[in-house]
Amino acid sequence: LAARLEARLNYWWDASAPSEAKAVGMLLNKPTMRQYIKSLGIDLPHLYFNASSVDEVDFATLPQAVVIKPGNGSNSDGVMLIKGETEYLRGISIERSKLRNFCEQVIGSTPRLADRILFEEFLQDCDPRFIIPREFRVYVAGGHARIIQVIDRNGSKEQRSHSFYTRDWIKIDDLFQTAHRPGPAIAKPLLHAELLKLAELIARDIGIFMRLDFYITTRGVVFGEFEFVPFNGIGFTPYGEKYLLDLMDSFPDAIPAGWASPGSGAAGSLSYINARENA
Numbered sequence: 481l482a483a484r485l486e487a488r489l490n491y492w493w494d495a496s497a498p499s500e501a502k503a504v505g506m507l508l509n510k511p512t513m514r515q516y517i518k519s520l521g522i523d524l525p526h527l528y529f530n531a532s533s534v535d536e537v538d539f540a541t542l543p544q545a546v547v548i549k550p551g552n553g554s555n556s557d558g559v560m561l562i563k564g565e566t567e568y569l570r571g572i573s574i575e576r577s578k579l580r581n582f583c584e585q586v587i588g589s590t591p592r593l594a595d596r597i598l599f600e601e602f603l604q605d606c607d608p609r610f611i612i613p614r615e616f617r618v619y620v621a622g623g624h625a626r627i628i629q630v631i632d633r634n635g636s637k638e639q640r641s642h643s644f645y646t647r648d649w650i651k652i653d654d655l656f657q658t659a660h661r662p663g664p665a666i667a668k669p670l671l672h673a674e675l676l677k678l679a680e681l682i683a684r685d686i687g688i689f690m691r692l693d694f695y696i697t698t699r700g701v702v703f704g705e706f707e708f709v710p711f712n713g714i715g716f717t718p719y720g721e722k723y724l725l726d727l728m729d730s731f732p733d734a735i736p737a738g739w740a741s742p743g744s745g746a747a748g749s750l751s752y753i754n755a756r757e758n759a
């Protein structure tokens with residue numbers, strides 16, 4: 481699974497790839513992703529700053545709760561969840577006067593060099609018991625939602641959990657992935673139908689196997705990010721790996737012709753987005 485996902489990503493980034501493939505690859509760039517998702521009319525976290533370095537950011541104007549992330553990261557690499565003087569992903573205290581230096585250290589240590597740094601809204605989960613909003617990760621293939629993974633990052637690293645469900649919200653009891661401990665069953669969210677609707681809007685438009693990360697918040701379903709190589713393809717059980725490989729075999733990638741306008745990389749993707757918005 482890992483090798484297959486990585487090879488697909490490398491193909492999208494290859495200079496010889498079709499413009500459609502290059503445009504899909506550019507959606508890992510979060511500013512480009514935001515423009516695309518906005519063009520579909522899907523809600524996103526409010527953006528406070530889109531900066532090339534922390535030096536461009538007026539930290540005094542940031543709200544008490546803010547999410548800071550590299551513009552081209554994945555799998556939560558380099559992400560910071562700040563509320564007051566607590567960073568919740570790492571479970572540590574950070575004085576606000578030292579937040580700038582902390583951000584520089586975290587961004588500087590991410591696996592990929594960050595081309596942009598985003599400062600976004602810290603969303604409120606629809607259930608007030610969860611300080612860190614739960615992630616509702618929808619695996620799509622063939623234009624439809626197939627599996628929904630719910631991640632709860634609240635508490636210590638050992639307490640964080642996840643659970644997997646079918647699109648009809650039947651819990652998958654077989655162990656699927658080992659990045660977190662198995663979590664308890666939860667009731668089907670009130671906005672389950674809306675979650676599927678938005679995930680499948682994107683899935684039908686792009687036509688590939690991918691994971692779409694959402695939050696179900698006090699203001700509705702909000703999009704988080706794309707993940708084309710979930711968990712870097714590792715940590716899945718034999719059951720989980722076979723499940724995903726079967727999806728990829730049964731529903732091969734089919735990016736629509738013309739998804740990107742002539743050109744390559746960000747330019748092609750952005751011109752397609754601009755054409756959509758002006759239609």
